[in-house]
Amino acid sequence: MTLIYGHRGAKGEAPENTLASFQQCLSHGVRRCELDLHLSKDSELMVIHDPTLKRTTGRRGKVVEHDAAELVRYDARHGGPGWKQPCPIPRLSELFEKCDFEHWQLEVKSASRVRAARTVLAIKALAEQYDLSERITVTSGSREVLRALKRLTPELACGLVAEYAWLDPLKVAKQxxxxxxxLKWTLCTPERIAKAQAQGLHVSVWTVNDPALMRRLADFGVDSIITDFPGLAVETLAKL
Structure with missing residues (x-):
């Protein structure tokens, strides 16, 4: 059975990476989610995709230039589907408190060595505080982040985000x-999926929003899909 992860909550249905978006995902019975993390100026884990504020809040500057107490006052509804109420940028701790997901994919974007180390240690501390270490996989396309995970938090599950095939993703994942x-869906072939699974990897594919593609990837045998429309995915995969 192909599992479903809500992409940034339910990005196609509610403002991405906000509490409203994760609650929307859960309302479909989808209890797995993917989200993105950046550290605030005072080293809190904030749930936002871009390193800058412009696209989702309309404000200037970088996430890292603002304290968490400021960031949670910024409305992140810009550029997403229409939404009546303001949707602040959440702290990861708030989502851990309010959303009962059975599994979380926490993506950490590229970072310097120092920043990668601070980020993975902050995730470990929060995961332990909320007793969620077993329900989290920290993912990244950054070698620096993957190195930090292997070195500093080997007890946390980790995942490689692969967008391009110029480096063999299976080799990097093993390393x-x-x-x-x-995997980005364009990299999916039945052979690559089978090979990854033979290597013991769970194969999660993004971003899958088209019902025909959902069905095709399920036929290929992927373990999970990551979608902006968890409601549509539930409906589509239920018919298989």
Missing amino acids: YDCQLLV
């Missing part, structure tokens, strides 16, 4: 002891 391979 960093990954349990999860997060």
